Structures are given as C-alpha cells and as structure tokens.
Amino acid sequence: MSTSSARRPPLGFLMLLGTMAAVPAMTMDMYLPSLPEMTRDLNTTQALVQGTISGVMIGSAMGSLLSGPLSDRFGRRRPFFAGMALHVVMSVLAAISPNITTLLAVRVLQGMGNATATIAAFSALRDRFTGPSQSSGMSWIQTVIAVVPLAAPAVGGWIAHHWGWRAVFIALAVFGLVVMAMVALLLEETHPPERRNPNASPIRAFGPLVRDPRFLAVAVVPAMATTVLFTYISASSFVLQEGFGLTPAQFVIAFAVNGVMIIVGAQANSRLVYRVGTPRMLWVGLLGSLLFAALLLVASLTGIGGLWGFLVPLALLLVFNFLTMPNAVTLALKHHGRRAGSAAALVTATQQLLAGILSPFVAVLGGGAPAMSIVLLAAVLVALLFAALNRRLERRA
Structure with a gap:
C-alpha cells in the first residue's frame, strides 16, 4: 500500500482515527465528576480514588509499549481488537468492583487494553501518509484527543447524575464496542503482510x-x-x-x-x-x-x-x-x-x-x-x- 505526502487525508478516515485515539482520554476523564461519590460509595480515601487515574495512565503506557511492536508484527487491526476487547471487559468489571483494590487493578488493565487504540490510529496514519499530509492528519487526530478532556467530564457527570458512577463505566464499555464496530466496518488493514516485521517483539522492537x-x-x-x-x-x-x-x-x-x-x-x-x-x-x-x-x-x-x-x-x-x-x-x-x-x-x-x-x-x-x-x-x-x-x-x- 503506497503512502502519500501531497494529497490530503480523507476527513472520514481522520475522524475515525481521532475517535480511536481518544478512547484512552475518554477512559481517563469521563468519570472525574464522580470521584467524590466513588470515595463515599467504596468507603475509601480521596487519594486512593485519585490513584485510579494514575492506574489507567500507567496501564496505558505499558499497553503502548506492548501493542506497538505487536502491531508491526501482526498488523494494526488484530492487536487493536484484542486490546479493545480487554478494555470492554475491564470497563464492566470496573462498574461492578466491590472495593477500591479491585478497581485499582482493573483500571491498570483497562489502560493497557485501550492503549492499542491510540497506537493503531497513529500507525495507520503513518502507513497511509507521510510528510505534510501526515502532519495535517495528525492535527485532526490531536484535535479530537484535545476536545475529549473538555467534553468527557460533562457527559460522565450527566450519566452519573442520573444513574450513578457505575453507569459511567458501563458507558465506557458501550463506547468501546461502538469504536470496535466502526473499525471493523470502516477501516481496512493498513499494514499488509509484506510490510510487516516478523521479528518484532516488545523487547527487540525498540532497539x-x-x-x-x-x-x-x-x-x-x-x-x-x-x-x-x-x-x-x-x-x-x-x-x-x-x-x-x-x-x-x-x-x-x-x-x-x-x-x-x-x-x-x-x-x-x-x-x-x-x-x-x-x-x-x-x-x-x-x-x-x-x-x-x-x-x-x-x-x-x-x-x-x-x-x-x-x-x-x-x-x-x-x-x-x-x-x-x-x-x-x-x-x-x-x-x-x-x-x-x-x-x-x-x-x-x-x-x-x-x-x-x-x-x-x-x-x-x-x-x-x-x-x-x-x-x-x-x-x-x-x-x-x-x-x-x-x-x-x-x-x-
């Protein structure tokens, strides 16, 4: 599949990649208005509940380092679907977590899973476009990523107001399923077998x-x-x-x-x-x-x-x-x-x-x-x- 540095990336393609790349930000920010309620409901401290934010960031960083080499070896779609499936399952487990210890562990795994969405989006753009076209496309993706932290707390706050904080994590699971369906229907593999690195592994790929x-x-x-x-x-x-x-x-x-x-x-x-x-x-x-x-x-x-x-x-x-x-x-x-x-x-x-x-x-x-x-x-x-x-x-x- 050839790459281009001159033609503009299609807007629909960029909006799809932006939605994919925004999954981690949505996961991190959507439940912020619910932190006080979670502290009371789980009978824990504010510091530990805030630790669930750090947990998803740590998990996302770990997931990025794992999924990047795997996407070079197996293509962009397969690691994406595996990671997003993990995100969906962990979102449901977060919604039913009985205590803060369980929630902290689940959030790390949730971050590891949804990190694959950002890596797949950035990589797919690089597969298709280079130079100014890639920079232009990256601007669109970064726009979506930047807007999500501004809008996600309002959406999450509205959901929590009507159905409680646990419903926010159910909404994140549904959002993950929607993104998976969009990718399955609209995004073909951008990293074909002939361009893959069969020796890529999380250890050797970064050398x-x-x-x-x-x-x-x-x-x-x-x-x-x-x-x-x-x-x-x-x-x-x-x-x-x-x-x-x-x-x-x-x-x-x-x-x-x-x-x-x-x-x-x-x-x-x-x-x-x-x-x-x-x-x-x-x-x-x-x-x-x-x-x-x-x-x-x-x-x-x-x-x-x-x-x-x-x-x-x-x-x-x-x-x-x-x-x-x-x-x-x-x-x-x-x-x-x-x-x-x-x-x-x-x-x-x-x-x-x-x-x-x-x-x-x-x-x-x-x-x-x-x-x-x-x-x-x-x-x-x-x-x-x-x-x-x-x-x-x-x-x-």
Missing part, C-alpha cells in the same frame, strides 16, 4: 529506536507539548477560580474558549503545513509558544492586565502548542515507517510518562498562576532544546 539519536531527541518535543496541555487541564481550575475569583460558570466559559483555541491551532496547522512544511511549522509552534509562555509568566508575576493579562497569553500559548505537537509526532515517525507501531508506542509512552510526572509540579511549587506559568515555560524551553538538538542531528545525517 533501533533507542539507538537513533534523532528519534530520541524529537520524541521529547511532543512529550513537552503534552505536559503543557496536562498542566493547563489539571491546574487551570484552581488558578482561575481560587486565584482570579472566577465562578464555576465563568470557569466553564473560559475553559470552553480555550478549547476552541486548541481547535484553531490544530486546524491552522492542518492547512498551513502544506505551504510551510513540517519542520518549519514545528518551529513556528515552538517560538510562538515561547513568546506567550514568557508573557504569561510576566503577567503572573506582575499582575499586568489582571485576568485578561493572564487569559490572552494562555489562550495563544495553547494555539501554538497545537502547532508544535502534531508536527513533532510526524517528525518522530519520519524515519521509521516499517516500525511505525513501535515508534508511535514509544512516543506515546514518553508523552504519558513525562506529562504525568511534570504536570503535578504546579502543586509542588505552591500552586497559583506563577507556579503554573513556570511549569509551562519550562516545558516549552525543554521542547526547544531538544528540537534544536534534533535539527542539528538531521543536518549531520
């Missing part, structure tokens, strides 16, 4: 990747862009409501506006990348992110502009962050088409690991707007450093 300094350098960039997004999502509620005095309704409006800005950035990239090219668009995103992250820190430390002095650079930072992320992922997969599944797995696991470790540093630094701004600026600076290293290595190659 060529970790020995490629260009891959290692650029793989850090989307991880830092994800850190920016996770930091914003996890800290903005406290910063805007406690720090700036927004009401819950006002915060929802601000959060929704920033969600629109994320879409603007991703969609702008999907169009501009054909004219400018993937490497240049990456640098546009990074330099724009640096500018507005710096302005955000200045506004946080000085109070210049008050609320608007904080909100405007934050929104523009999110726009440029979504010029950075899809192009960085595209460049990470650039030289590893035959190992696209393994490469996507390592990129995804790096994103989850580093973002999960770094985003809580807002609380470590004391919380508030300055702490959030420091973490955001630090993530952008690290991304710039590794992007510069990658560019230097590419020129030497």
